[in-house]
Amino acid sequence: MTRRVPILAAAIGLIGLALALACGTGEAEKPPGAEAELRDERLLVFAVAYPLQYFAERIGGDAVVVRFPIPAGIDPAQWSPSAEIVAEYQAADLVLLNGGGYAQWLKRASLPRRRLVDTSAGFPERRLRESGGVEHAHGPEGEHAHAGVAPMTWIDPELAIAQARAITDALIAVRPSAAERFESGFAALERDLRALEHSFAVAAQELGGAPLFFSHPVYPYFIRRYGLNARSLHWEPHEVPTEAMWTDFRAALVEHPARWMLWEAPPEAASEALLESLGVRSRVFDPCAQPSESGDYLERMRRNVEEFETLGVNQPAVSGVQ
Amino acid sequence: MTDILFLAWRYLAHYRVKTAILVTSIALIVFLPVGLNVLVGQSAEQLTARAEATPLLVGAKGSPLELVLSSLYFESDVPDDIPWAELEAIADSGLAQPIPLDARFRARAHPIVGTSLEYFDFRGLRLAEGRRMAVVGECMLGARAAADLAVGVGDAVLSSPESLFDLAGVYPLRMRVVGVFAASHTPDDRVVFVDVKTSWIIQGLGHGHQDLAAAGAAAAVLKQEGNLITANASVVQYNEITPENIDSFHFHGDLGEYPLTGVIAVPRDEKSGVLLMGRFERPEVAAQIVRPATVMTELLDTVFTVRAYVVAAIGFAGVGTLATAALVFLLSLRLREREIETIVKIGGSPMRVAAILVSEIVVVLVLGAAFAGVLAVLASRYGSEAIRLWITS
Known part of the structure; x- marks a missing residue:
């Protein structure tokens, strides 16, 4: 591969090669999209996760248009946008990434690298590996798993602040003239996030080391932040667990006598009733991964605080493990 | 008189x-x-114009001329690889904007160049038809390539196998044409452009196959131990990326080790360019950086x-x-x-x-x-x- 091209032979061949060229170049291709007029005035920002959209809107205010074009009811982590939607992302001034492999479709998309902002790039040492994931083996490369970094960093208010700071810096880099606007937006957002952090910290202190269950392993950053004595399951709120899952749960309950289960969304009534029969009450802790009519990120996180505060002051009576 | x-x-x-x-x-x-x-x-x-329009070029240590001819004119032998991490290092330095190049495959006589969207802006290529590539498996053609291959938007281009007799080698990938550039009267006219990730898929570093955990894939499973599923030789691997199977495409190993044949570095300013060149002077650096204009002048x-x-x-x-x-x-x-x-x-x-x-x-x-x-x-x-x-x- 490193064979040297004889310079004389190359020189002789050069004339022919050069003559295959001709003069003239075209203009740079303008990005497509119907946002051209908006882009003259406001920055067009696309996000790959709802909280990032919320942060950018709070920070940018009227100076930005933020889009997260995911269809309703789709899990953003599993979403795979069409080529047409990817083309919309290409037209953005900034594309806000959550990092850590969140939004797998990014690995298969063509996006302008210089407009990508990895909002969690500033804290690689604080990322957590996701457990599980199906491994498979085929071909010469052997075994490999597709599990990656735990994605939902924004549930930890401290990490959310770091991500918001990264968004602010990226916006300022693109539009320095609006730096003051962006900084004031960030300051207001940071105040709200710090208040959240404080409320969660107080509630976690009241909870002490009481054991908890989370229905899904999407809360590792929250668990770590507040030092919770928690275990995560793989239960879906809209599905009643199978008998085998209940059996496993009963066994886990012996080792980890939790009185609370926190769900991503309100569970099925049957699941809730069965848990009650085991002395485990249900609460909802919305991970805020998707946009919702129930409120924006901050409103939903405040509701999470309210739910979380009830855990420490309202311990249910133990009815025994069957 | x-x-x-x-x-x-x-x-x-x-x-x-x-x-x-x-x-x-x-x-x-x-x-x-x-x-x-x-x-x-x-x-x-x-x-000289094309060389001067390319401020800096990074590639494996070896012949600078081979690197320039391969990266600018898509001629000459394929130079040795440099890892993607070199591109990341240039980007992280903040001194230059890196543009990846992976020019090792061909579609008939036309070079397939894996790169990023920045390349088209950098070279000032203008679309005559269609749109830019958006996902892996899509390609964009230079004007001459489209004419020679007699394809347009909506058609498909097949990458050429490296060797007809290498059964374990690289298999052809069928790529959908989504855009055709207007003639630029440069070597770009002869090129089939793909995202660098598509180039890696052609190389076999990424692939898509049937879901081994799905019920219908039992025949392709050799054994399953816990979370580890081992496939047998009958596992169905896709040679075309479609909206139906794109989610199954994935890459193995460390992205930082993935190969490139070159990186165009566009420094922020002259000083940044000099500083970047200085970084490649260290003996422990496995790559070289050249000014194409200097190489072409020689x-x-x-x-x-x-x-x-x-x-x-x-x-x-x-x-x-x-x-x-x-x-x-x-x-x-x-x-x-x-x-x-x-x-x-x-x-x-x-x-x-x-x-x-x-x-x-x-x-x-x-x-x-x-x-x-x-x-x-x-x-x-x-x-x-x-x-x-x-x-x-």
Whole structure:
């Protein structure tokens, strides 16, 4: 591969090669999209996760248009946008990434690298590996798993602040003239996030080391932040667990006598009733991964605080493990 | 004076074949060095323009010329790989914008170049049809590639296998054409552009296959131990990326180790470029950084040396041609003895006879030079285009 091209032979061949060229170049291709007029005035920002959209809107205010074009009811982590939607992302001034492999479709998309902002790039040492994931083996490369970094960093208010700071810096880099606007937006957002952090910290202190269950392993950053004595399951709120899952749960309950289960969304009534029969009450802790009519990120996180505060002051009576 | 020119012209017109041969010989001997200069000058200008438009180029240590020819003109052998981490390091330095290049495969005679969207802005390529590539498995064609492959937006292009007889080698990938560039009259016109990730899929570093955890994939499963599923040889791997199977495509290993054949580095400013070059001076760095303009200038210096030898050879041939022409004139004087005597007998002085003969020579030289001038103008205006068409046809 490193064979040297004889310079004389190359020189002789050069004339022919050069003559295959001709003069003239075209203009740079303008990005497509119907946002051209908006882009003259406001920055067009696309996000790959709802909280990032919320942060950018709070920070940018009227100076930005933020889009997260995911269809309703789709899990953003599993979403795979069409080529047409990817083309919309290409037209953005900034594309806000959550990092850590969140939004797998990014690995298969063509996006302008210089407009990508990895909002969690500033804290690689604080990322957590996701457990599980199906491994498979085929071909010469052997075994490999597709599990990656735990994605939902924004549930930890401290990490959310770091991500918001990264968004602010990226916006300022693109539009320095609006730096003051962006900084004031960030300051207001940071105040709200710090208040959240404080409320969660107080509630976690009241909870002490009481054991908890989370229905899904999407809360590792929250668990770590507040030092919770928690275990995560793989239960879906809209599905009643199978008998085998209940059996496993009963066994886990012996080792980890939790009185609370926190769900991503309100569970099925049957699941809730069965848990009650085991002395485990249900609460909802919305991970805020998707946009919702129930409120924006901050409103939903405040509701999470309210739910979380009830855990420490309202311990249910133990009815025994069957 | 007019009568002298008239007689000289009549003589030359009467012996039109001999005159045509003399004029053509003189025209060619004048044109060859001039035309060579014009064409080499044009070629050098075009080569230099593309090299100068590419500020810095990073690649594996080895021949700088090979790296430049491979990365700018998509010719020459494929240079050694550099890892994607080199590109990340350039980006992280903040000194330059890196643009990846992975030019190792072909679709028939056309190079497949894996790169990023920034390349098209950097080269000023303008879409004539369709849109930019959005996901893996899509490609965009240069104008010449689209014409040669007879494909347009919505059609498909197949990558060529590396070897017909290498059963374990790279299999062809069927890529959907989503855009065609307007002619830029550069090597980009011959290229099939893909995202660098698509290039890695062609190379086999990423692939898509049936979901081994799905119920219908039992026949493709050799064994399952806990979370580890081992596939057998019958696992269905896709050779075309479609909206239905794109989610199954994935990459293995550390992205930082993934190969590139080169990286174009566009520094923020001159100082950043110098600082970036300094980083590659360290002996532990496995890559080299070159200024393509410098490499091409060195190459062109060699070309100009070769040209000087060629011009000297043409000069010797020219002297020989002029000597032959002089001989033809001298010999023709003997044949024209009676004609000259007749002119003297009817009152023509020896001076007038000499003037007629000199006029004949001057007319031939002027006609030859004029013909050479016309050829030089044509060469300067249409030469490179004509030869380009001849070479690429």
